[in-house]
Every structure is written in structure tokens, then in C-alpha cells.
Amino acid sequence: MSARGPMAGKTVLVTGATSGIGYETALGLAGAGACVGLVGRDGGRTERAASDIRAAVPGAQTETFVADLSSQGETRRLASQVRERFARLDVLVNNAGAIFDRRAETVDGIERTWALDHLGYVLLTLELLDLLKASAPARIVNVASAAHARGRIDFDDIDCRKGYQPFAVYCRAKLGNVLFTRALARRLAGSGVTVNALHPGVIDSGFARGNRSLFGLFW
Incomplete structure (x- = not known):
């Protein structure tokens, strides 16, 4: 692969880029010539992912960012860093997400699946929207799931205090994405910025590996 290609001169930001879908996306875009910003929650893993991409793609341009996108404060800080380091942003790939076997709340007091898998997409996109518009034609790509079809959003219990079922909560977040x-x-429409959602299919990505229960093993 070469750093020259159809994405040469383009700048892309990929969240959840240390493994799975996010890493493969970042690798493919780097191979197509894009300057790729990799966002991960762990600094060491994010740097290793960027190093692996540079080793695989001669001349690849990478930037690394560290943020927990379930935190609204860290998401806003990430957006500020992106605006400082990137003069333009041609593509934003919202990919970071997880499924959790137990209910928990973020530092903002929000149920963490909803916070990470949906609100993280929304907040980061809106924080970077002016940069995307200024770089038009530009794209926003949201990694959703066909599971959205099974999702239901209960606005009277948005934090799932009345009951928590991992897959149902995940489906709800993916419906939010769509x-x-x-x-x-x-x-x-008419701004030069397109917005699309995708279903990546069922793949081995380590998506639920953080769950130590039978749920994680099954997944």
C-alpha cells in the first residue's frame, strides 16, 4: 500500500480506531492516501495502532487523540484538539461504541451505552460541524447497526432505571444513530456535507470483550 491514492490531501477522523472496525477503517483510509486521525480511549493502544498503520503503509500520515467519548467533557476537549491540529476535516467516522452487560452511569450521570454509542456521536459531530462545513465537500459516517430495527426509545426512562437489558439498550442507541x-x-442538505449510517455486519471485532460475564463469552 502507498500513502498516495484517491484520498490524498484529505483529512479523516476515526473514533474507536485502536481495533476492529475502526482500526481497519483507519488502515484502509491511510492506504488510500488520507491523513488519518485515530481516536482511542487508551493512549498506549492508540499510539500502537498508529505505529502499525505507518509500518503497513509507507509514508502514511497519522495523528493520535485520546478521549473517553462517554464523557461529554472529554468529547468537547477532543473536538477542540482536532480543531487546533487540523486545518480541515473531510471525513468524520463515528465508530466508537460498546455493549455492556451491566447498567452503569458516566461521569455526567448518563447511562453509559446511550452516552457512548449515541450521544458521543451527536456531540462530537456537532462540535466539529463548522470545520466539516468549511471543508466541504465533506462526509459524516455513523457506524450504526441493523439492530436499530429492534430499538425502542422510552423518553420517560432514557437512563433505563426501570430495567436494563444489554441488547435492548444497544438497539436503542443504534436507533438513535439512524x-x-x-x-x-x-x-x-445543500451544504456539501453528506451524512450516512451503515450496518457493518456481524464480524469478530472484540466488541463485547470487556464484559467478563457469560454475556461477554456468548457475544
């Missing part, structure tokens, strides 16, 4: 994508696409 609804956000459609709404933002309508609002950005």
Missing part, C-alpha cells in the same frame, strides 16, 4: 443521521442529513 434517527440522528436522517435528521442531520435533512438539515445539511
